[in-house]
Amino acid sequence: MRKIGIIGLGHVGAAVAYTLVTKGIADELVLIDKSDQIVQAEKLDLEDTQAGLVTHTQITTQDYTQLRDAAIVIMAAGDISIFSDGKNNRQAELKITSRIAEEAAPKIMASGFDGILLDITNPCDVVTTYLQRLTGLPQQQVFGTGTVLDTMRMRRAVAGELQVSLQDIQGYNLGEHGESQFTAWSTITVATRPIKEVLAQHNTDITALEKTIRSRAWQIISGKGFTSYGIAAAAVTVVQAIFSDAHITLPVSSWNAEHQLYIGQPTLIGRAGVLSTVDATLSAEEQQAFNNSATYIQQNLDSLAASQLQ
Structure with missing residues (x-):
């Protein structure tokens, strides 16, 4: 079972989910976001998308326990408000995303997850380092999209x-x-x-x-x-x-x-x-x-x- 969890259904997380579904890469997706409304809407939209595909992806939402047998969990959460002035305020970004990592990591590990944790959340290298420390997963099972x-x-x-x-x-x-x-x-x-x-x-x-x-x-x-x-x-x-x-x-x-x-x-x-x-x-x-x-x-x-x- 090619099962993937995505944490964070903003622009990036949604684009990842859409690509995985339309390419038929994932057999099962677990979608998690701080907004129930957004994650439910994305689920419905992705299910509609599959009506025109020859592949099928089962989609579940807002349940960290479903990550227990996921092969990959993708951390894609963030806050685009850091770009409001046209510049990336890296310190403000890290303040927000480090807290997201602190909230998500214990829930991921409490599920019994022992797969690969792929980080997209920025600043990517810092958050990836932090996530490995927080989860205690082996270093080879935690990495980021990097460069x-x-x-x-x-x-x-x-x-x-x-x-x-x-x-x-x-x-x-x-x-x-x-x-x-x-x-x-x-x-x-x-x-x-x-x-x-x-x-x-x-x-x-x-x-x-x-x-x-x-x-x-x-x-x-x-x-x-x-x-x-x-x-x-x-x-x-x-x-x-x-x-x-x-x-x-x-x-x-x-x-x-x-x-x-x-x-x-x-x-x-x-x-x-x-x-x-x-x-x-x-x-x-x-x-x-x-x-x-x-x-x-x-x-x-x-x-x-x-x-x-x-």
């Missing part, structure tokens, strides 16, 4: 710049899913050719291209107030990798033993969750960017710990 979406945006931008297929672009964006993430150009190839060699032939301004990649989210947020489809696709990609035991390398937010926190890094994903992390041969400049990103995540974790002492 999967950032990598998707990078591949789209590079393919558009070079007018080639997305499938020809391989490589990663790494680090925090946030402002300190970076494009690891040394990992990127275009049909096996090093990216910098190809971009040089096209007289591409790499600095401008990276800025385009990094600003993509804010372009979307400034237009509709949130992002949803891209991150939903990233989460579903991870879900499919788990269910199919794909042994695929994705830049999820996984446990980094050196920095003792979760961060976006190349990670081998299969049915058991994180199978291993994969060493990326980074340039000295990129390694420093990765370390800086880890430091930023740690600072947010430290601020969370400090706020709990007040």
